[in-house]
Amino acid sequence: MGNTLDQSYVTRSAWKPDIFKGKVVFVTGGAGSICRVQTEAMVLLGANATIIGRNVAKTETTAKEIESLRPGAKVIGLGNVDVRDVNSLKKAVDHTVEQLGKIDYVIAGAAGNFLCDFNHLSSNAFKSVISIDLLGSFNTVKACFEQLRKNKGAIIFVSATLHYYGVPFQSHVGAAKAGIDALSNALAVEFGPLGIRSNCIAPGAIDGTEGMARLAPPSATPFVNKIPLQRMGTTEDIADNTVYLFSPAASYITGTISVVDGAWWHIGGVM
Ligand code: HXC
Numbered sequence: 001m002g003n004t005l006d007q008s009y010v011t012r013s014a015w016k017p018d019i020f021k022g023k024v025v026f027v028t029g030g031a032g033s034i035c036r037v038q039t040e041a042m043v044l045l046g047a048n049a050t051i052i053g054r055n056v057a058k059t060e061t062t063a064k065e066i067e068s069l070r071p072g073a074k075v076i077g078l079g080n081v082d083v084r085d086v087n088s089l090k091k092a093v094d095h096t097v098e099q100l101g102k103i104d105y106v107i108a109g110a111a112g113n114f115l116c117d118f119n120h121l122s123s124n125a126f127k128s129v130i131s132i133d134l135l136g137s138f139n140t141v142k143a144c145f146e147q148l149r150k151n152k153g154a155i156i157f158v159s160a161t162l163h164y165y166g167v168p169f170q171s172h173v174g175a176a177k178a179g180i181d182a183l184s185n186a187l188a189v190e191f192g193p194l195g196i197r198s199n200c201i202a203p204g205a206i207d208g209t210e211g212m213a214r215l216a217p218p219s220a221t222p223f224v225n226k227i228p229l230q231r232m233g234t235t236e237d238i239a240d241n242t243v244y245l246f247s248p249a250a251s252y253i254t255g256t257i258s259v260v261d262g263a264w265w266h267i268g269g270v271m
Contacts, residue, residue, distance in 0.1 A: 021046035029110035041239035085138030133176035150197035188255030204261020229262030
């Protein structure tokens with residue numbers, strides 16, 4: 001997948017170059033297309049990071065590539081960690097604290113998806129996606145909670161818009177993402193008094209991502225003209241939103257779902 005960031009982001013973006021200096025971000029799904037670029041932006045703007053994945057080689061290589069973006073940056077890649085297993089996440093958190101000192105920000109982005117109609121979707125297939133997306137998001141916060149509490153941290157869940165209306169062949173993902181929104185909203189209220197913020201980012205059609213490769217049929221090419229803003233989203237659009245939500249500029253923002261989709265869902269996500 002393309003569309004990664006380089007050093008020019010620091011001068012091109014609206015953000016101060018050292019806005020996250022001394023901060024640490026913990027990212028599940030960080031070797032995937034969207035969460036990788038979220039991590040890149042945080043690292044380019046001063047943070048250190050741990051990225052979590054199931055594929056060891058991919059996760060470790062991606063971590064090295066992100067680390068090379070900023071001299072002095074530390075980025076740990078921990079493969080063989082499955083978000084369905086809270087204990088493997090707890091070990092990853094312990095390792096991060098040992099190596100990087102703490103965790104300030106959490107991106108719960110690990111997700112699984114495929115197109116499948118209800119008739120062919122097995123109970124186990126439904127459960128797999130719910131377990132990766134929803135239970136995995138819960139487990140991520142569970143494992144990071146003490147760090148979030150100690151450091152008055154912030155969480156971003158990666159959601160979607162497809163549960164705002166009915167999307168065929170996506171009943172499993174729609175149900176999981178609706179649950180993630182509900183989880184985030186509840187945590188925003190529970191965690192508010194602790195100084196922890198919880199928000200979701202709901203990407204629309206983001207160019208060059210695994211999600212689009214899996215979900216958009218080749219015949220969908222002309223659908224760009226149907227998106228009100230007349231273009232597909234970029235991973236940088238998601239990165240910018242991530243930086244905003246973690247930055248002090250969003251210190252009074254919690255319990256929101258930030259839709260980054262060029263108003264696509266308002267027209268029913270038509271392709
Ligand atoms: C129907 C399928 C299937 C498919 C798997 N299954 N793929 N059913 N159609 N294409 C079924 C299997 O047959 C099995 O059920 C069950 O799902 C579990 O499959 P496993 O392969 O054992 O599970 P696992 O190895 O854990 O893989 C999880 C996965 C896989 C979700 C199925 O696709 C995955 O790991 N994906 C991770 C990467 C990914 O999807 N990234 C995209 C994220 S994009 P049975 O009954 O046979 O046992 C994204 C965007 C969302 O999330 C927003 C969109 C707008």
